[in-house]
Amino acid sequence: MSQAIESIPLSSTVSWQQQGDIAVLWLDNPPVNGLGDSTRAGLHAGITRALQDATVAGVVLAGAGKAFCGGADIRQFNTPAATARPLTRDVLALIESASKPVVAAIHGVALGGGLELAMGCHYRVVASDASLGLPEVNLGLVPGGGGTQRLPRLVGVEQALDMVQQGASVSGEAAARIGLADAVADARPSGTRDAGPVVALAIDFCRSAAARAVAHPVASALAVKASGDVDFGARIAAINGKARNALAQNACIRCVEAATQLPIADGLAFERAQFEALVAGNESKALRHIFFAEREAPKFAEGKGLALRPIERVAVIGSGTMGVGIAMSFVNAGIPVMLIEREQAALDRGMALIRRNYEITAAKGKLAPQQIDACMGRITPTLAFEAVADADLVVEAVFEDMAVKQAIFERLDALCKPSAILATNTSRLNIDTIAASTKRPGDVIGLHFFSPANVMKLLEVVRGQATRADVIASCMAMAQRIRKIPVLVRVCEGFVGNRMLTPYWREAGFLLEEGASPLQVDRALTQFGMAMGPLTMADLAGMDINWATRKRLAPTRPAHLRYSAVADRICELGRFGQKTNGGYYRYEPGSRTPIPDPQIDALIEECAREAGITRRPVADEEIVERCMLALINEGARILDEGIAQRASDIDVVYVHGYGFPAWRGGPMFYAETLGLAHVLARIRALQDVHGAHWEPAPLLERLVAEGRQTFDGPR
Template identity: 80%
Template sequence: MSPITESIPLSPTVSYAQHGDVAVLMLNNPPVNGLGDTTRAGLHAGITRAFEDDAIAAVVIAGAGKVFCGGADIRQFNTPAATAWPASRDILALVEAAKKPVVAAIHGVALGGGLEFALGCHYRVVTADAKLGLPEVNLRLVPGGGGTQRLPRLVGVKRALEMIQTGAPVGGREAVRIGLADAVADGAEMAGAAALVTRAIEVARRAAQSAEHPVASRKDVPEGVVDFEACLAAVSPKARNAVAQKAAIRCVQAATQLPIAEGLAFERARFEELVAGNESKSLRHIFFAEREAPKFAEGKGLALRPIERVAVLGSGTMGVGIAMSYANAGIPVALIEREQAALDRGMSLIRRNYEITASKGKLKPEQIEARLALVTPTLAFEAVAEADLVVEAVFEDMAVKQAIFKQLDAACKPTAILATNTSRLDIDVIAGATSRPGDVIGLHFFSPANVMKLLEVVRGRATSADVIATCMAMAQRIQKIPVLVGVCEGFVGNRMLTPYWREAGFLLEEGASPQQVDGALTRFGMAMGPLTMADLAGMDINWATRKRLAPTRPAHLRYSRVADRICELGRFGQKTNGGYYRYEPGSRTPIPDPLIDELIADCAREAGIARREICDAEIVERTMLALVNEGARIIEEGIARRASDIDVVYVHGYGFPAWRGGPMFYAETLGLDKVLARILALRAQHGAHWEAAPLLERLVAGGAGSFDSGR
C-alpha cells in the first residue's frame, strides 16, 4: 500500500490526496465550502481521476475548515456560473454508475446542496455533532439537486416531508438512527477533521471489498400512508415560504409516483421556477444583507473593549427587555431604577416573560433562575461604576437624557461605553453633556427588546471606532442583527416611518378607513398595518415628537390632523383601550370605531378634501413609495451605509415581508425607472411632499438598476 501523497489542487477550491489505496478529495471554498462552479469542476475531475486509477479502491470526500458543505453557492444563483458544467447531477451520475465506493465524511454541516451531494454518495460517515438538513424552503426554494427524491428513499416519506418542509436539520446520531447516515465517527468532533477522514477511510476500505454499493436513487420509496392533499391544506397561507412548502410537498409526492429520472426532472423544474422568482431573490438578498450589515471595516484590527458587566438605567418595558437580552447571553446586568415600586414591577415583568417562554417548552425552570440571577436590581446609581457598558433606557426627553449622561460621565470608569436607547433624539447633543463624546453611542433596541433581532447602532460625530466595533460585536454576542446608522431625526427606521404614516393619514382623509389601510398593507405582506402599529406603540409618543418638531414644519406643506385629534381625545392606542381602533379591556384585537370614522370625516371637511373611493393598490403604492423615496435620501446623506442595511432594518424592525426583500430591494424589483415615474406622477397630483430624492433621479438618469450602483 502506497503512503499518503502530497495534496494537489484540482481547482481553486478542491484538492486531491492519496491515502494508500483511498483518494481523498478536500473541499476548500470558504466560508461554507459551497458547491460553486470551481468546486463542482474539481469534484468531477477528482472523482474521474480516482475511478481511472487502478491503484485507488475507494474515494472519500471531506470538507476543510469547520464544515463539510453548506450547499450550493447561492451567490452564483441566476448567473452563468450556476449552470456551468458540470452540474451536481453530472457528478452524482458519475458516482452512482461507479464500481468503487464513494464516502462522504461529514462534520459541521451538510445542508442543502451539500446534503444532496452526500445523498448521492454510497456511504455517509458523520460526527455526532454534525447537522444534516435541506433548508431551501427558508429561501423560498425547493431542493434542486435530488433531495426530494433521494431523501424519502432513505428515511421514509413522512420524515423526509418533515425535514424538507421545516428545513430543520438533524444531528449526526439521529441521522444514523433514521438511515440518513451509515456511521458515527465517535470523538472526531473533538479530535478534528483528520480523525473523521481517518474513520471515513476505514469505512471506504471495508466497502471496497464489496462488489455492489448502495445507491439511494435505486431504492424503492418505503411504504407508508401520507395524505399529500392534507399536507398541502395544512400549509399556512401567511407563511413567508408557503409557495416553496407546497412545491416541496408536490416534489416528495412525485418521488412516490414517478421513476427516479422523472422525479428528478419534476423537482428541477419546480426549483427553476422558484429560483427565477422575485420572492426567492428577495429572501436571498436578505440572507446576504443580514451577514453584510454587522461588518465594520474601520474597526478591523482594533482591540475591542471588554464587555463583562452591563448596567441598564430604567426598568420599564424597554429597560427590562434590554436587561433580558444581556442576561440571555450570560452577561451580568445591573438594573437601576429610582423607585422601589418601579424596580419591583420590572423584575416581576422579567420573571413573567421567562415563565411565558418556559410554558412554551423553550426554557427549563433552572434556566429561568440562572438568568434571573444575572440581573441585579438596585436603586443605587453608583452601580454604574462597575459596568463596562451602560445603556440608558429612560423617558424620551432630551433634558432628562443630558442630565443622566452628565452623571454617567462622572460615575463611570474611563473605559466604559455610554449608550442611549433613544429612538429619535440627537446622539451628538447627548454626547455633548459629557467630557468623553467618543465613548457615547446609540443602541436603539426594538420592542420587545428581548425578542426583536434588530439593533440600530447609532454612531455620533465623535464616537470612537473601537466603541463602534465593540458594540457591533457585542450585538452579535447577544443574538442581535446590528445595523450601523448615522445621526438624524429618527435615524433610519423611524425617520422612514414619518412619510409612511403621513401617507396613511392622507389616505384616511381622502376616503379610506383605518381597516382598509391596514388590510391593504397586511395583504401586501406587512406584519401589521401602520395604524394598528401606531396603536400598539402608543400614539402619545409620536404626538410628542410631532409637537416638538411643529416649529420646523413648513407651513405650505399639507398636514393631516387626524392623529393629533385622536390623541387630544386621550386615546393613545391599546394602552388606553382606544386609538385608531377601540379595544376591549385586556384585548389586543382592534375593533373599528364609528367615532374615529366621524373624526376623520371632520378633518377632511375642515381641510377642504373631497372624499372618494380609494383602492388597495393606491394605498400600497403611496405608502411603499414614501418609504423608498425617504430611504434614497437616507442613503445619499450617508445615514445608512448601503441600501441593503435599510432593508434589514425594515424586515427585522418593522415587519416588512422578507419575501419582498425590504423596501429598497422591492423598489429595484419594480424597476427604479418605474419607481421614479410614479413618484413624479404623485408629485404632480399631491404636491411637494413627493419631491423625488436626488439620488433616485441620478441613478435612473445613469441607467442604474440598484441603489448601491456606483457607490
C-alpha cells in the same frame, strides 16, 4: 491527515491526496466549501481520475476547514456559473455509476447541496456533532440536486418532509439512527473543527467496502421508505399563508409527494422544474437578498482588525418595558445585568415582568423551569445609581426626554470607568447632543432596541460624530453575541426606521382624509404582506409618543406643506391606542383586537372638511403604492445622506424592525423589482397631484439618469 502526503490540485477549490489505495478529494472553497462551478469541476475530474486509476480502490470526499460542505454557492444563482458544466447532477450521476465505493466524510455541516452530494455517495461517515439538513426552504427554494427524491428513500417520508419543509437539521448521531449515515466517528474535543478523525474512519470504511464483492448502495435506486399514511394535502393546507416562504413550503411538500409517486428520473425532473421556477422568482431572490444583507450589515470599513472592548457586565438604567426587554436580551446570552431604577416600586414591577415573561416562555416548553431561576439570578436589581461603576456597558432606557437623558449621561461620565461604553436606547433623539453632556463623547453610542427587545432581532447601532471606531466594533460584536442583527446608522431625526415611518404614516393619514377608512388602509397593507397595518401599529406603539414628537418638531414644519391633523385630534381626545382602549380603533378591556369606531370615522370626515378635501373612493392599490413609494423615496434620501451604509441595511431594518415582508426583500429591494425608472415616474406623477411632499429623492433621479438598476454599488 499527514501534511507530508502530496496534494495535487484538481481545480482552484478541490485537491487530491492519495492515502494508500484510497483517494481523498478535499473540497477547499472557504468559508463553507460551497459547490460552485470550480468545485463541481474538481470533484468530477477527481472521481473520473480515481475510476481510471487501477491503484485506487475507492474515493473519500472531505471538506477542508470547519465544514464538509455548506451547499451550493448561492452567490452564483442566476449567473452563468450556476449552469456551467459539470452540474451537481452530473457529479452525482458519475458517483452513482461508479464501481468503486465513494464515501462522504462529514464534519461540521453538510447542508443543502452538501447533503445532496453526500446522499449521492454510496456511504456516509459522520462526526457525531455534525449537522445535516436541507435548509433551502428558508431561501424560498426547494433542494435542486435531488434532495427531495433521495432523502425519502433513505429516511422515510415523514422524516424527509420535516427536514425538507421546515429546513430542519439533524446531528450526526441522529443521522445514523434514521438511516442517513452509515458510521459515526467519536465526538471531537469541544470547540475543535478537525476533519481528521472523520476522514480516517471514512478511509477505513471505504477500504472495507472496496474489499467486499458487492454492488455499492445507490440511494436513488432504493424504494421510498413509507412511514404510515402521510396526508400531503393536509400538510399543504396547514401552511401559514403569511409565512415568508409559503410558496417554497408548498413546492417542498409536492416534491416529496412526487418521490412517492414517480420513478426517480421523473421525480428528479419534477424537483428541478420546481427549483428553477422558484430560483427565477422574486420571492426567492428577495429572501436571498435578505440572507446576504443580514450578513453584510455588521460590517463597517473602520472596524477591521480593531481590538474590542470587553463587555462582560452590563448596567441597564430603567425597568420599564424597554429596560426589561434589554436586560433580558443580555441575560439570555449569559451576560449578567445590573437593573437600575429610582424607585423600589418601579424596580419591583420590572423584575416581576421579567419573571412573568420567563414563565410564559417556560409554559410554552421553550425554557426549563430551573432555567428561570438561573436567568433571574443573573440580574441584580438596585436603586444605587453608583452601581454603573462596575459596568463595561451601560444602556440608558428611560423616557424620551432630552433633558432627562443629558442629566443621566452627566452622572455616567463621572461614575463609569474609562473603558466603559455609554449607550442610549433613544429611538430618535440626537446622539451628539447627549454625548456632549459628557467629557468622553467618543465612548457614547446609540443602541436602539426594538420592542419587545427580548424578542425583536433588530438593533440600530447609532454612531455619533465623535463615536470611536472600537466602540462601534465592540457594540456590533456584542449585538451578534446576544443574537441581534445590528445595522449601523448615523444621527438624524428618527435614524433610519422611524424617519422612514414618518412619510409612511403621513400618507396613511392623507388617505384617511381623502376617503379611506382605517380598516381599509390596514387591510390593504397587510394583504401586501406587512405584518401589521400602519394604524394598528400606531395604536400598539402608543400614539402619545409620536404626538410628543410632532409637537416638538412643529416649529420647524414648513407651513406650505399639507399636514393631516387626524392623529393629533385623536390624541387630544385622550386616545393613545391600545393602552387607553382607544386610538384609530377602539379595544375591549384586555383585548388587542382592533374594532372600527364610528367616532373616529366622524372625526376623520370633520378633518377632511376643515382641510377642504372632497372625499372619494380610494382603491387598495393606491394605498399600497403611496405608502410603499413614501418609504422608498425617504429611504433613497437616507442612503444619499450617508445615514445608512447600504440600501440592503435599510431593507434589514424594515424586514426585522417594521414587519416588511421578507419575501419582498425590504422597501429598497422592492423598488428594484418594480424598476427604479418606474418608481421615479410614479413619484413624479404623485408630485404632480399631491405637491411638494413627493419631490423625488436626488439619488433616485441620478440613478435613473445613469441607467442604474440597483441602489447599492458605486455612486
